[in-house]
Amino acid sequence: MPSPSVSYAAPVPRNRPHLDRDEKVEQILAAAEERLVSGGLAALSVADIARQLGLAQNAVYWYFPAKDDLLVATCHRIIDKVMARKPRGNHPIDKVLWFAERLAEFAPLRVALHERAATSKVIAAFEADVATGLHMLLAGVLASSVPADRVDVTVAAVIALVEGTFLGNYSRKERADVVRFGFEQLTRP
Amino acid sequence: MPSPSVSYAAPVPRNRPHLDRDEKVEQILAAAEERLVSGGLAALSVADIARQLGLAQNAVYWYFPAKDDLLVATCHRIIDKVMARKPRGNHPIDKVLWFAERLAEFAPLRVALHERAATSKVIAAFEADVATGLHMLLAGVLASSVPADRVDVTVAAVIALVEGTFLGNYSRKERADVVRFGFEQLTRP
DNA sequence: ACCTGAACACCGTTCAAGT
DNA sequence: ACCTGAACACCGTTCAAGT
DSSP states (O other), X not given: OOOTTOOSSOSSOSOOTTSOHHHHHHHHHHHHHHHHHHHOGGGOOHHHHHHHHTOOHXXXXXXXXXXXXXXXXXXXXXXXXXXXXXXXXXXXXXXXXXHHHHHHTTXXXXXXXXXXXXXXXXXXXXXXXXXXXXXXXXXXXXXXXXXXXXXXXXXXXXXXXXXXXXXXOOOHHHHHHXXXXXXXXXXXX | OOOTTOOXXXXXXXXXXXXXXXXXXXXXXXXXXXXXXXXXXXXXXXXXXXXXXXXXXXXXXXXXXXXXXXXXXXXXXXXXXXXXXOOOOSSHHHHHHHHHHHHHTTHHHHHHHHHHHTTOHHHHHHHHHHHHHHHXXXXXXXXXXSXXXXXXXXXXXXHHHHHHGGGSOOOHHHHHHHHHHHHHHHTOO
16 A cells, blocks of 8 residues: 555645645735736736646636736735835935836836726726826925926826836936936926 | 539638738738727737638738737838828927827827837837837927927927826826926926 | 638636535 | 636637648
């Protein structure tokens, strides 16, 4: 009779209730983030993640009922990481440049998110949330240096300026130059 | 013996060399444009187009060796249509607003193009071509109203501003307001 | 030159079943 | 609660073959 230590049919446990749930979610999100940041939406594949983790695809579907939910959760994770870090410098332009650089790291993600928002309600809602959050954040930064009746349109223009560079092939320095110039012009009295 | 007029097995001719080649390409491109403009890259499917035209998928692959080539050709077609129409008004701001509106009609396409450029060399090259073309066009428009040493950065900022609105959920009027304000500020001496 | 048929390797998603 | 296995309907792409 075969020794219990010899397991040729199931080298991987079929179930892992002993592991912490958050830890398992974390594994999935980490794998998703890696793919998403490096290669955009096209690189995010549920099947591929399951393969890497040695799971069946349905193991992922247990935690995230659809790919869009995984996408939203991953974006949330990334944004939280960014927000945890605080920008250096006190001048508005420094803060804006800092955010522009942080966001630029995830430019393909930003684009991918908008692509999916056309089809998925979950993604559209999330994108709207992030947009208003970003708008309010920047409005707070500009409140002291821009006349009140111009804050909204200025904020919208600055955000468009920054995000617009995501669609171009900018180097780090080129983007900084354009954003700096644009910001100074847009916030002139 | 069966009458030659009864054809139960092949109601559609298996080949159509009698049709003009350009006309067949046109059919494919029209179908592709329809999907691309309405639903972005996700809605562009070679299989789906072939289904609509009553062809095998390989019939499409005969004219376009890969999906990326079909995408580029469709974008070319759309851009040519836009460029064929001339903007009204002589002031720079009128021209910019006109272009912003035209481009906005194909915002999902612009985003989809950038998404694919990360993976496909064909798309990347096309995107770069369009970008330089647009840059030169706008530089010509601004040459008379902006100091020479500022033209490049101003053009880059204006393009980023316009394209940045494609990533937001703007109505026609909101976009016009933001672009108008942004353009006036960016081109101030 | 032009097109079909069939296959390949990949998706996201779902159902039924197991522990 | 958690996970597997198998299937479904869809992709883009390729090969071999037909006219």
